Amino acid sequence: xxxxxxxxxxxELAGSLRLDGRALIDGxxxxxxxxxxxxxxxxxxxxxxxxxxxxxxxxxxxxxASARAAFEGGQxxxxxxxxxxxxxxxxxxxxxxxxxxxxxLDSLDMGKPIAQSTTVDIPGSVETFRWYAELVxxxxxxxxxxxxxxxxxxxxxxxxxxxxxTPWNYPLEIACWKLAPALAAGNSVVLKPAGQSSLSALRLxxxxxxxxxxxxxxxxxxGSGRIVGEGLARHMDVDAVAFTGSTAVAKGLLExxxxxxxxxxxxxxxxxxxxxxxxxxxxxxxxxxxxxxGAFYNQGEVCSANSRILVQRGIAEQFIEALAKHSADYxxxxxxxxxxxGAGALVNSAHADQVEQAIESGRNDGxxxxxxxxxxxxxxxxxxxxxxxxxxxxxxxLHHTEIFGPVATISVFDTEEEAxxxxxxxxYGLAASxxxxxxxxxxxxxxxxxxxxxxxxxxxxxxxxxxxxxxKQSGFGxxxxxxxxxxxxxxxxxxxxxx
Ligand code: NAP
Numbered sequence: 074x075x076x077x078x079x080x081x082x083x084x085e086l087a088g089s090l091r092l093d094g095r096a097l098i099d100g101x102x103x104x105x106x107x108x109x110x111x112x113x114x115x116x117x118x119x120x121x122x123x124x125x126x127x128x129x130x131x132x133x134x135x136x137x138a139s140a141r142a143a144f145e146g147g148q149x150x151x152x153x154x155x156x157x158x159x160x161x162x163x164x165x166x167x168x169x170x171x172x173x174x175x176x177x178l179d180s181l182d183m184g185k186p187i188a189q190s191t192t193v194d195i196p197g198s199v200e201t202f203r204w205y206a207e208l209v210x211x212x213x214x215x216x217x218x219x220x221x222x223x224x225x226x227x228x229x230x231x232x233x234x235x236x237x238x239t240p241w242n243y244p245l246e247i248a249c250w251k252l253a254p255a256l257a258a259g260n261s262v263v264l265k266p267a268g269q270s271s272l273s274a275l276r277l278x279x280x281x282x283x284x285x286x287x288x289x290x291x292x293x294x295x296g297s298g299r300i301v302g303e304g305l306a307r308h309m310d311v312d313a314v315a316f317t318g319s320t321a322v323a324k325g326l327l328e329x330x331x332x333x334x335x336x337x338x339x340x341x342x343x344x345x346x347x348x349x350x351x352x353x354x355x356x357x358x359x360x361x362x363x364x365x366x367g368a369f370y371n372q373g374e375v376c377s378a379n380s381r382i383l384v385q386r387g388i389a390e391q392f393i394e395a396l397a398k399h400s401a402d403y404x405x406x407x408x409x410x411x412x413x414x415g416a417g418a419l420v421n422s423a424h425a426d427q428v429e430q431a432i433e434s435g436r437n438d439g440x441x442x443x444x445x446x447x448x449x450x451x452x453x454x455x456x457x458x459x460x461x462x463x464x465x466x467x468x469x470x471l472h473h474t475e476i477f478g479p480v481a482t483i484s485v486f487d488t489e490e491e492a493x494x495x496x497x498x499x500x501y502g503l504a505a506s507x508x509x510x511x512x513x514x515x516x517x518x519x520x521x522x523x524x525x526x527x528x529x530x531x532x533x534x535x536x537x538x539x540x541x542x543x544x545k546q547s548g549f550g551x552x553x554x555x556x557x558x559x560x561x562x563x564x565x566x567x568x569x570x571x572x
Pocket of ligand 1: 239240242247265266267269296298299301302303306317319320323341342343344376377475477503543547
């Protein structure tokens with residue numbers, strides 16, 4: 074499938090999609106070794122999409138063995154960066170050509186509006202592959218200063234077999250954040266997508282084969298985190314795990330690495346990011362509009378969602394009113410309506426139950442200033458209104474626990490010092506935003522916020538050229554930019570003694 078014709082709706086197209094839930098191991102689509110499956114259910118309307126292979130430990134063994142054989146065989150790892158670049162650019166072209174299909178798979182799987190998967194997730198995924206493809210043949214290694222009569226070469230080497238374990242909130246895009254630099258550097262990869270959203274990863278694997286990536290260099294092994302994810306994390310022949318997901322699972326990966334072969338870890342974990350609005354903000358309404366985006370975009374299912382809004386007392390009431398007005402832009406609607414730019418469905422009913430419980434605790438202990446209702450659309454109850462909760466006690470868990478849904482809490486502060494203390498008063502350190510026209514304050518506060526990314530007079534800024542990742546229990550390692558290569562390469566020093 075390439076493009077939509079003007080008289081085809083996304084819903085019709087969804088009905089005609091060829092869905093294939095089989096794993097991709099050693100270049101072949103295949104069932105799980107014991108033929109077990111689990112159902113993929115769309116949160117958009119509760120429709121059963123397809124059964125996905127519930128891969129086993131044997132499948133993990135087969136995928137790792139294939140990845141290792143491909144790496145040692147050198148048909149990818151040793152062909153040189155320029156040759157890898159050409160193949161990865163072909164893959165990016167194929168992804169673009171099949172962009173409508175990939176966008177639809179992500180929307181069907183996890184409920185995000187098609188208007189967003191077509192304009193944000195898929196173009197972002199394609200660009201990620203293009204960027205790393207174009208990067209790798211322009212890097213130079215080092216020849217440092219050494220004593221006369223010697224030369225030392227410092228070269229960046231691929232690690233070998235990389236396992237990528239990914240979440241469901243940006244199914245294709247976060248997978249590409251891992252795969253593009255790992256493959257560009259010459260590694261083989263075993264990708265384990267989230268159970269809720271395996272379809273675009275499996276299709277990507279097929280496109281990789283079509284692009285000419287040799288069999289075994291990219292394997293996609295769907296299944297449970299406990300069996301496939303942990304199987305990879307504990308495997309003695311996996312050299313690195315690149316993970317995005319919850320802090321709880323990230324901590325388990327640290328143990329798995331330590332108890333197996335001390336494999337290298339890149340951990341992009343949870344977040345609870347603050348947005349600080351000072352009373353000298355230039356345009357309060359524009360800041361409120363961006364704050365609503367920061368908290369509610371992608372149904373609030375964003376690791377760096379700015380879900381803790383801290384506002385200075387003098388403008389608090391005016392700001393909350395403006396935020397409530399702009400939150401309406403993120404009202405849930407039919408994700409397959411291309412004209413709907415608001416929110417879609419949450420990933421599933423069970424997750425919506427948890428978000429609803431969080432809202433109820435906010436209703437009991439604070440004041441709901443917008444939203445607060447769970448909705449049923451298309452026969453699915455996975456839709457929740459963007460919800461703003463104010464007047465919670467400072468120690469209330471909603472200020473500190475990641476909800477991963479369309480829920481923002483408001484705290485009011487008086488001084489800069491108090492704002493910094495509130496913002497840093499969490500176990501996470503992924504992102505933070507601040508709004509002020511005072512340049513000195515902008516620098517002073519940004520320098521003291523413990524966060525991997527600080528956005529000034531915008532929210533949650535992100536780009537391919539800049540590293541993304543966290544401090545504290547948001548993890549370590551960085552996605553995006555040249556720095557991501559550190560997750561997938563090791564430095565080798567080769568000394569030469571002249572004759
Ligand atoms: P999750 O429950 O931690 O799952 C992430 C991945 O880990 C899934 O593929 C999951 O598989 C797998 N997994 C589960 N248990 C495992 C185990 N014992 N060993 C190895 N792998 C295991 O997270 P999620 O619910 O998918 O995503 C939401 C979380 O991701 C939030 O906390 C969010 O903040 C975080 N996130 C962080 C970033 C970032 O860049 N920092 C970006 C996006 C999301 P199954 O679920 O299929 O079993």
